[in-house]
Structure formats: structure tokens, C-alpha cells
Amino acid sequence: MSETVDIIRSVAELRARVRYWRDQGLSVALVPTMGALHDGHLTLVKAALELADRVVTSVFVNPTQFGPNEDFSRYPRQEEQDAGLLADGGCHVLYAPTVTEMYPAGFATSIHVGAVSEGLCGDIRPGHFDGVATVVTKLLLQCQPHLALFGEKDWQQLTVLRHLVRDLDLPVEVVGVPTVREVDGLARSSRNAYLSAAERSIAPVLFKVLNQIADGLRQGGAAEELCRQGIAQVLEAGFLSVDYLEVRAADTLERLTRLDQPARILVAARLHGARLIDNLAVEPAHA
Ligand SMILES: Nc1ncnc2c1ncn2[C@@H]1O[C@H](COP(=O)(O)OP(=O)(O)OP(=O)(O)O)[C@@H](O)[C@H]1O
Ligand SMILES: CC(C)(CO)[C@@H](O)C(=O)[O-]
Numbered sequence: 001m002s003e004t005v006d007i008i009r010s011v012a013e014l015r016a017r018v019r020y021w022r023d024q025g026l027s028v029a030l031v032p033t034m035g036a037l038h039d040g041h042l043t044l045v046k047a048a049l050e051l052a053d054r055v056v057t058s059v060f061v062n063p064t065q066f067g068p069n070e071d072f073s074r075y076p077r078q079e080e081q082d083a084g085l086l087a088d089g090g091c092h093v094l095y096a097p098t099v100t101e102m103y104p105a106g107f108a109t110s111i112h113v114g115a116v117s118e119g120l121c122g123d124i125r126p127g128h129f130d131g132v133a134t135v136v137t138k139l140l141l142q143c144q145p146h147l148a149l150f151g152e153k154d155w156q157q158l159t160v161l162r163h164l165v166r167d168l169d170l171p172v173e174v175v176g177v178p179t180v181r182e183v184d185g186l187a188r189s190s191r192n193a194y195l196s197a198a199e200r201s202i203a204p205v206l207f208k209v210l211n212q213i214a215d216g217l218r219q220g221g222a223a224e225e226l227c228r229q230g231i232a233q234v235l236e237a238g239f240l241s242v243d244y245l246e247v248r249a250a251d252t253l254e255r256l257t258r259l260d261q262p263a264r265i266l267v268a269a270r271l272h273g274a275r276l277i278d279n280l281a282v283e284p285a286h287a
């Protein structure tokens with residue numbers, strides 16, 4: 001384990017470091033994050049260290065993926081603590097560019113990934129996935145890693161980024177990492193820090209409902225009815241609203257009525273303190 005992690009803030013310095021590694025024949029993995037690191041992020045770093053010789057973790061709270069009424073200004077920022085966690089986790093470089101390094105004056109380009117960006121979080125957070133696709137393209141071109149790792153917790157994001165890399169022939173392998181959960185099933189998320197104690201005790205109902213719907217689908221149930229019951233259960237538990245609870249094809253994110261192909265059940269719901277998302281894989285018996 002390293003005791004410190006090198007902090008790099010400029011594209012030029014990051015490029016030089018990665019070129020130096022590549023010249024030595026070392027492989028490089030990038031773990032993009034928005035910081036406030038938790039076990040979910042550290043699991044991505046651990047997976048990256050198993051797959052590559054050198055690991056860069058980026059911490060950048062990307063303004064362009066937040067809507068005007070979202071939590072950009074209050075999103076947790078704790079670089080010193082993040083640097084300590086990354087050092088303990090064996091990460092080699094923390095890449096933490098400033099907003100002006102990432103978006104210099106006059107920046108005017110945006111990347112839109114069609115189809116899989118629409119619906120679900122794409123409808124609820126207009127422009128969100130354009131912001132994500134644009135910043136991830138920049139991070140990939142700045143770092144030029146062999147691999148980039150993303151969490152399955154953000155399944156629509158992972159799907160969008162797989163399409164982005166495929167459609168633009170970006171020379172990087174996208175690796176998805178299964179969701180890391182608390183013991184009661186709640187997906188680890190930086191935004192869990194916004195929850196009050198009472199909300200924290202309600203939050204695991206999301207994972208419970210996802211599992212119930214998966215069981216219902218495996219028994220031949222109709223997706224729409226199972227989701228309708230699930231929404232009622234989430235609201236009854238104390239959530240203020242449900243943005244969506246849907247069964248989609250795992251790869252194309254097309255809406256499914258029954259479990260006739262590998263699927264993902266995806267949910268986003270709001271407590272007073274935070275909007276939480278989660279999802280669960282479910283496969284037909286003879287997929
Ligand atoms: N519980 C988790 N398990 C696996 N991967 C995760 C988990 N939480 C986050 N990640 C992944 O870490 C990367 C960085 O995510 P991010 O920094 O937005 O953290 P987050 O906890 O998802 O925060 P937020 O509260 O903003 O959703 C993404 O690829 C995300 O999918
Ligand atoms: C991929 C990402 C780092 C892009 O800002 C962000 O959307 C996240 O943390 O999931």
C-alpha cells in the first residue's frame with residue numbers, strides 16, 4: 001500500500017504521467033468519480049488494481065450534468081479525506097482538475113448519445129447524460145487509459161457510456177462493477193449522506209421491492225402490474241415520490257412487459273433529503 005497518492009490537476013501533467021507509464025509497457029485504468037468516496041468507489045479502485053498496473057481515480061464534480069435545481073453547490077466535497085482513502089486503497093494518481101481546466105472559456109461542445117439516454121433518468125434530469133457523456137469523453141481523452149471502470153449502480157449511465165465508447169470507437173475497454181450495498185441492501189451512494197436517520201431506515205425498501213419484482217417476473221408476472229404494486233409499497237414506506245420503477249431490457253433499455261430476455265429493474269425515488277436510484281438484474285430461466 002502507498003502512503004500518499006499523487007494529486008494531478010492539469011491535463012498536461014496527467015498526459016505526461018500516463019505516457020511515462022505506457023512507455024514502460026504498463027497498463028492503465030481510470031476510475032471516474034465525483035468524490036465523497038465510499039466503499040462503492042473503493043471497490044472500483046480495487047477491481048482496477050486487479051486489472052491494470054496503474055490506476056488513476058478522477059474526482060470532479062461535473063457542473064454540466066446537474067440541472068439548475070439540483071444539488072451541485074451542496075454536493076459533498078472532501079478532497080483530503082478522498083486522497084487518504086485512495087492512498088490506503090493503493091491508487092496511484094488522484095486526478096482532480098479545476099472547472100476551468102475542464103471547461104476553459106469558450107467551451108462549446110456537447111456529446112449526445114441517443115436512444116439509451118432517453119427515458120428513466122434521461123427524462124427526469126434533462127441534459128444530464130449529455131453532461132456525463134461529454135465529461136467522460138474528455139476524461140478518457142485526457143487520460144487515455146486501457147480500461148475505464150464504472151458502477152452498475154448507475155446502470156443507465158453505464159449503458160450510455162458503453163454506447164458512447166462503441167459508437168465513437170474510443171480505444172478503451174469499459175468495465176462494469178456490481179453494486180456495493182450496505183448490510184440492509186441500500187446501495188452505497190455519496191448522496192446517502194443527505195438522509196436523516198428516519199429516512200435512512202426507510203431507504204432499504206427500494207432494494208426489497210426490486211427483489212420482489214424480480215421474484216414476480218420469474219414466476220411469469222406482468223412487469224407493469226408488479227411495478228404498480230412496487231410503487232405503492234415504496235410510497236407506503238414513506239418515500240415522497242417515485243420518478244420511475246420499470247423493467248427494461250438489460251442492454252438496449254427497451255421497455256419489457258414480461259421476463260423474455262435478460263432484464264434490469266430500475267428505480268428512482270425521492271425522500272426529503274435525497275433522490276435515490278437503484279437497479280437489479282433478473283434473467284429468464286432459459287436465457
Ligand atoms: N454502491 C456502488 N457500487 C458500485 N459502484 C458505485 C456505487 N456507488 C457509486 N458507484 C460508481 O462510482 C462511480 C462514481 O460515482 P459517484 O461519484 O457519482 O458516486 P455515487 O455514490 O454514485 O454518488 P451519487 O450520490 O452522486 O449518485 C460511478 O461509476 C458509480 O456508478
Ligand atoms: C461518471 C461520472 C464521474 C461523470 O461525471 C459521474 O456521472 C459519476 O460519478 O457517476
Ligand code: BAL
Binds near residue numbers: 065154
Ligand atoms: N452517480 C451519478 C452522478 C449523478 O447523479 O450526477
